[in-house]
Amino acid sequence: xxxxxxxxxxxxxxxxxxxxxxxxxxxxxxxxxxxxxxxxxxxxxxxxxxxxxxxxxxxxxxxxxxxxxxxxxxxxxxxxxxxxxxxxxxxxxxxxxxxxxxxxxxxxxxxxxxxxxxxxxxxxxxxxxxxxxxxxxxxxxxxxxxxxxxxxxxxxxxxxxxxxxxxxxxxxxxxxxxxxxxxxxxxx
Amino acid sequence: xxxxxxxxxxxxxxxxxxxxxxxxxxxxxxxxxxxxxxxxxxxxxxxxxxxxxxxxxxxxxxxxxxxxxxxxxxxxxxxxxxxxxxxxxxxxxxxxxxxxxxxxxxxxxxxxxxxxxxxxxxxxxxxxxxxxxxxxxxxxxxxxxxxxxxxxxxxxxxxxxxxxxxxxxxxxxxxxxxxxxxxxxxxxxxxxxxxxx
Numbered sequence: 001x002x003x004x005x006x007x008x009x010x011x012x013x014x015x016x017x018x019x020x021x022x023x024x025x026x027x028x029x030x031x032x033x034x035x036x037x038x039x040x041x042x043x044x045x046x047x048x049x050x051x052x053x054x055x056x057x058x059x060x061x062x063x064x065x066x067x068x069x070x071x072x073x074x075x076x077x078x079x080x081x082x083x084x085x086x087x088x089x090x091x092x093x094x095x096x097x098x099x100x101x102x103x104x105x106x107x108x109x110x111x112x113x114x115x116x117x118x119x120x121x122x123x124x125x126x127x128x129x130x131x132x133x134x135x136x137x138x139x140x141x142x143x144x145x146x147x148x149x150x151x152x153x154x155x156x157x158x159x160x161x162x163x164x165x166x167x168x169x170x171x172x173x174x175x176x177x178x179x180x181x182x183x184x185x186x187x188x
Numbered sequence: 189x190x191x192x193x194x195x196x197x198x199x200x201x202x203x204x205x206x207x208x209x210x211x212x213x214x215x216x217x218x219x220x221x222x223x224x225x226x227x228x229x230x231x232x233x234x235x236x237x238x239x240x241x242x243x244x245x246x247x248x249x250x251x252x253x254x255x256x257x258x259x260x261x262x263x264x265x266x267x268x269x270x271x272x273x274x275x276x277x278x279x280x281x282x283x284x285x286x287x288x289x290x291x292x293x294x295x296x297x298x299x300x301x302x303x304x305x306x307x308x309x310x311x312x313x314x315x316x317x318x319x320x321x322x323x324x325x326x327x328x329x330x331x332x333x334x335x336x337x338x339x340x341x342x343x344x345x346x347x348x349x350x351x352x353x354x355x356x357x358x359x360x361x362x363x364x365x366x367x368x369x370x371x372x373x374x375x376x377x378x379x380x381x382x383x384x385x
Binding site for chain 2: 015016017018019047050051053054055056057058059060061062065066069070074077078081084085087088089091092093095096099106107110111112113114115116117118119120121122123124125126127128129130131133134135153154155157158159160161162165166171172173175176178179180181182183184186187188
C-alpha cells in the first residue's frame with residue numbers, strides 16, 4: 001500500500017512540474033525516479049526514453065507505466081499513470097472553464113487569443129525539431145555536413161504526406177500507416 | 189453548458205469517445221503534437237463537435253497546463269463533447285494504449301529496441317508525423333491571420349524563435365505572452381478599464 005502511495009505522489013509531482021511536455025520533462029523525471037527514489041538505474045532510464053520514442057503516448061505516461069510495473073506490478077502502473085496525468089487534466093479543465101466563463105472580459109478574451117498564437121509558435125518549434133530529426137537524424141545538425149547527412153527518403157515521405165494531407169484530405173492515420181510502410185521499404 | 193448542448197449527450201457519445209481516444213492515442217507517435225491533426229479529423233471534420241478555432245483554444249490551454257498535451261487535449265475534447273464525465277472517460281481511454289503496449293513489451297524490451305523492422309517503421313512515420321504537424325500548423329496560422337491583428341500574428345514567430353533558437357522555457361514564453369496581451373488591452377483602453385471580469 002505504502003509503495004503505491006509513494007508511486008502516486010511521486011508521479012503526481014512529475015505531472016505537475018512537467019510544463020511544455022516532450023523532452024523538456026526528461027530532467028525532472030530523471031531527478032525523481034532515478035536520483036531521489038532510486039527505483040530504476042541510469043541504463044533502464046535511458047532504455048525507457050528509447051522505448052517511449054518507439055511507442056505511442058507521452059513520455060511521462062510511458063515512464064510512469066514502466067516504473068509502476070517494475071515497482072508494484074499492474075496496480076503500480078495504473079496508480080503511477082493516474083498520478084502522472086491527474087494535475088494536468090484538472091488544471092486544463094479548470095483553465096478552460098475559466099476562459100469560457102469569462103470570455104466577455106476583453107482581458108480574458110485577448111489573453112486567450114495571445115495564448116493561441118504563442119502556443120502555435122511552440123508547435124511550429126516542435127515541428128521544426130521533428131523535421132530536423134527526420135531529415136538529418138539529429139535535432140541539431142552540423143551546417144558543414146548537412147548536405148551529406150540529408151535523408152532524401154525522409155524528405156520524399158514528408159513531401160508526399162504533406163501533399164496528400166493538404167490536397168487530397170486523406171485520413172491522417174492512413175497517412176501515418178503509409179509512411180510507416182514506406183519506412184520498411186526505405187530503411188530495411 | 190447550455191440545455192441544448194446537454195440534450196445531445198447520449199450514451200452513444202461515451203462509447204464513441206472511448207473508441208476515438210484509444211484510436212488517436214495508438215497513433216500518438218513523435219512527441220504528442222500529432223494528436224492535434226488527429227483530434228481535428230475526428231472531432232472537427234467528421235463529427236463537427238467543435239470548430240477549428242475552438243480546437244486552437246483547447247490546444248493552447250492543453251499546452252499551457254502541466255502534463256502531457258495529448259492527455260490534456262483528450263480531456264478537453266471529451267469535456268466539450270460530453271461534459272465532465274466525457275472528460276474523465278476520454279482521458280482514461282487515452283492512457284489505455286500506452287499502458288497496454290508498455291505492459292506487453294516491458295518483459296522483452298531489449299528485443300523490441302533492437303528490432304530492425306520496428307526501427308524502420310518508426311523512421312518512416314517520423315517524416316509523416318512532421319508533415320501532418322506542418323499541415324495543421326498552416327491551417328491554424330490562416331485562422332490567426334483572419335483576426336487581422338499584427339500583434340497576434342507576430343506572437344507566432346516570437347514564440348517559435350524564443351523556443352527553437354534560444355531554448356527559452358515554454359512556461360516562461362506563455363507567461364510573458366499573457367502579460368503582453370493584458371498590457372496591450374490596458375494600454376488600448378487608456379488605462380481606465382482596469383477591470384478583469
